[in-house]
Amino acid sequence: MSKKMLIEALRCNRTPRAPWFPYACINCAYLLGETADRYLQDPELIAKGVEAAAKRYRADGIPLVFDLSVEANAVGCELSWWPDNVPSVATHPCAQMVSPRQLGLKLPTKDSGRWPVLLEAGKLAKPRLDALDCAMVGLYCGPLTLASHLAGVRIFTDFYKNQEFAHEVLEFAAEVNAVSAAFYAELGCEVIGIVDPVASQVKSATFREFVTPYVQKGIQVIHDAGATSMFLICGDCTKVMEEVCTIGTQSFAIDEQLNLGYVRDMALRHRVGFAGNLKLTLSLSLGVIPPREDALVSLAAGGTHGFVLAPG
Amino acid sequence: MLPLEEILKKLHDAVVGFDEAGAAQAARLLIEGGYDPLEGIMHGLSTGMDTVGALFKQQEYFVPEVLLCAEAMNAGMEVLRPHLQASSTRTLGTIILGTVQGDVHDIGKNIVKMMLEIGGFDVHDLGNNVPHKRFAEELARTDADLVGVSAMMTTTMMGMRSLIGMVKETKPHVGVLIGGAPVTREIAKMFNADGYADSAADVVGEAKRVMAAVKSA
Numbered sequence: 041m042s043k044k045m046l047i048e049a050l051r052c053n054r055t056p057r058a059p060w061f062p063y064a065c066i067n068c069a070y071l072l073g074e075t076a077d078r079y080l081q082d083p084e085l086i087a088k089g090v091e092a093a094a095k096r097y098r099a100d101g102i103p104l105v106f107d108l109s110v111e112a113n114a115v116g117c118e119l120s121w122w123p124d125n126v127p128s129v130a131t132h133p134c135a136q137m138v139s140p141r142q143l144g145l146k147l148p149t150k151d152s153g154r155w156p157v158l159l160e161a162g163k164l165a166k167p168r169l170d171a172l173d174c175a176m177v178g179l180y181c182g183p184l185t186l187a188s189h190l191a192g193v194r195i196f197t198d199f200y201k202n203q204e205f206a207h208e209v210l211e212f213a214a215e216v217n218a219v220s221a222a223f224y225a226e227l228g229c230e231v232i233g234i235v236d237p238v239a240s241q242v243k244s245a246t247f248r249e250f251v252t253p254y255v256q257k258g259i260q261v262i263h264d265a266g267a268t269s270m271f272l273i274c275g276d277c278t279k280v281m282e283e284v285c286t287i288g289t290q291s292f293a294i295d296e297q298l299n300l301g302y303v304r305d306m307a308l309r310h311r312v313g314f315a316g317n318l319k320l321t322l323s324l325s326l327g328v329i330p331p332r333e334d335a336l337v338s339l340a341a342g343g344t345h346g347f348v349l350a351p352g
Numbered sequence: 353m354l355p356l357e358e359i360l361k362k363l364h365d366a367v368v369g370f371d372e373a374g375a376a377q378a379a380r381l382l383i384e385g386g387y388d389p390l391e392g393i394m395h396g397l398s399t400g401m402d403t404v405g406a407l408f409k410q411q412e413y414f415v416p417e418v419l420l421c422a423e424a425m426n427a428g429m430e431v432l433r434p435h436l437q438a439s440s441t442r443t444l445g446t447i448i449l450g451t452v453q454g455d456v457h458d459i460g461k462n463i464v465k466m467m468l469e470i471g472g473f474d475v476h477d478l479g480n481n482v483p484h485k486r487f488a489e490e491l492a493r494t495d496a497d498l499v500g501v502s503a504m505m506t507t508t509m510m511g512m513r514s515l516i517g518m519v520k521e522t523k524p525h526v527g528v529l530i531g532g533a534p535v536t537r538e539i540a541k542m543f544n545a546d547g548y549a550d551s552a553a554d555v556v557g558e559a560k561r562v563m564a565a566v567k568s569a
Contacts, residue, residue: 066507120456120481125507128456128481193459196416197423200370241415275533279411321506321534328538 043175043230046100050231050268050291050313052346058339061177061315061350064093065106066125071096075123080107083157087164094174100348101175101231104162104224108181108235111216112189114153115145132192137205140190140212148219155223162227175231178224179272182236183213183254199246210254217258225265232262234289237274247283259288270315278302285310296320296352300341307346315348317341324351353385363396363428368403370420372427379431389432397425397432398470405467405553415459418552422466429470444472445497445563448490450482451532452511457504460532463552464500471556473498484515491523497563500555502532509534513543520544525569527562531555 046059064071068089069079079085086105094102107126113119119127133143146152150159162176169176187195187209198206217234224232239251255271262269269289276297277284284292285306291313294303300317307314316338318324323334338349354362359382366374375397382392404421407413413421449465451458458480468475476494478486487499499519503509509532516528529547530540540548547562549555 122454125454125505128454130456193419193462196459197419199416200420238415243414243417246414246416276411279414321509321536321539325506325510326539326542328542 041094041098041173042100043173046175046348047230047268049346049348050270050315052290052307052311052313054345055347056344058342058344058347058349059100060098061101061348062093062097062099063103063106063351064090064097064099065103068093076125077121077123077127080105080126080154081157083160083164086157086161087168090165090176091168091172094169094172099174101177102169103177103179103233104165104227104229105158106179106235108185108237109189110154110158111148111181111186111213111220114148114155115140115190115212115216117189129189132190134191134209135194137191137194137198137202139205139208141208145212147215150223159223159227162224162229166228176227176229177231177233177270178220178227178229179233179235180217180220180224180258182234182239182251182271183210183217184239184242184251185236186213186216187250188238196241199242199250206250210250214254214257217255218261221258221261222265225261225267229267231268231270232258232265233270233272233293234258235272237272239284240273240275240277240280240295242280244280244283247280252283252287255287255289262289270313272315281306285312291315291346291348293348293350294352296322298352300338304342304347311346313346313348314342315350317352318350320351354381356382356385356387356391359385359387360392360396360399363392364400364403366428367397367400367421367425368407370417370424372424375424375428376431379428383431383435389435390437392432393429393436393470397428401425401467401470402553405551409551409553418463419459422463425466425470442472443474444560446474446476446494447498447500447529447559448476448478448487448494448496449500450478450487450502451480452501452503452508452515453481453483454511455503455505455508456480457532458502460504460552461500461502464502464531464549464555467552467555468500468559471559473556473559484511484518487515488518488522491519491526496523496526497566498527498529498559500529500531500559502530503535504533506534509539512545516543516545525566527566529555529558529562
């Protein structure tokens, strides 16, 4: 286990081997025999869970949580909780085209939503992960996905029909992101990632107008703290790969749908680290493809220059 | 009076160009011209959405554009629907639709719903995060031919297997179609689903195929 190796790879340097970054979250609860809802509301369980997962998987880095509802909940969205999954966002306060400013939504503080639990969990987990030489990774919900939590599906059509409103929601999301980045930096997270899964569902021009500008505040906070930055995207993001590579983070992570050879060439051309590409569904969840063979394919394609082995 | 072909092209182009006002205007031209509104739906609006589906597959259109096209199609439908003859509204079949329990992502499901409705199906939309029990209740209450289920996440997708098992146990003659971001044809087969749609553009054809297959079984 080596947090240094993870950071080196994410900064697009050569490493003796490809570091390994499992995105365990609810799986940590499973390892403890706990339900997801109980686990995510108990700081000690989270700390125990990430420690257990880091040991079991011999991880070079592990996220404190991988839960995109934290930011939305911290600014007022209600959640639905599940025993076997992360919570989902159940209400969208800006859905009637009322902007966050008009609604009077406040930026999160350390007392907002689930932050007290996560901050306590981070304090407990950090020394345990340090002892294992495993990086603690802070992941927060990126601006476009957070905007869709705040405004609902309408945000996608507002890119055309109500651009001013869309920009207002995204501006607020960007500020929320900067707060999350600061909280994770204060916890001592060596790596901080912006997770924006729905950013793959827009064309490149929309990405450049409604995603790229709104991740910058968070990136600035991450880099000012000396942490290493990531941008994590889901789905088939082929058409926005150029934008992903140039978004300003030191690395990015992609979905299993992408060809890792293509991704590697793009990443190295732009001198950014890249993470992937284990098949989450066919290999890790269903075992249709033997996970060992799947890992070998990713390792062969990824190489040891700027590559981090991770789920896709 | 404009020829029918010209009006159908206007309907098609308005959908593809996400022009709500244009779609409504073309629909009014169709009615004023005394043409069959069903023609406008099937060969104007629907063919427009077929083109949109193709553009989505080619990654020329993405979620925002598809949603805008759907809104344009709805604008045309609003004008045409009141003029449909009762005989024109006969359904091809009934489908119960919803996203699987634990999954609140329903953008794709809503587009699928629209495609099925325009394709001639009677859709009972149960919404998102639908417990298996709710599907069972709706199956018992209706004489549905099909159940359609979507999932956005790998984790929630796993719940489809038990839902399909429940449907097959209680109503073996009902076909099940599944879809959504993590779902593949291979997974559909593994979960014992009768059909799989790669995108909303494929769903009507697949629903018709599954209906024919389960009826003849």
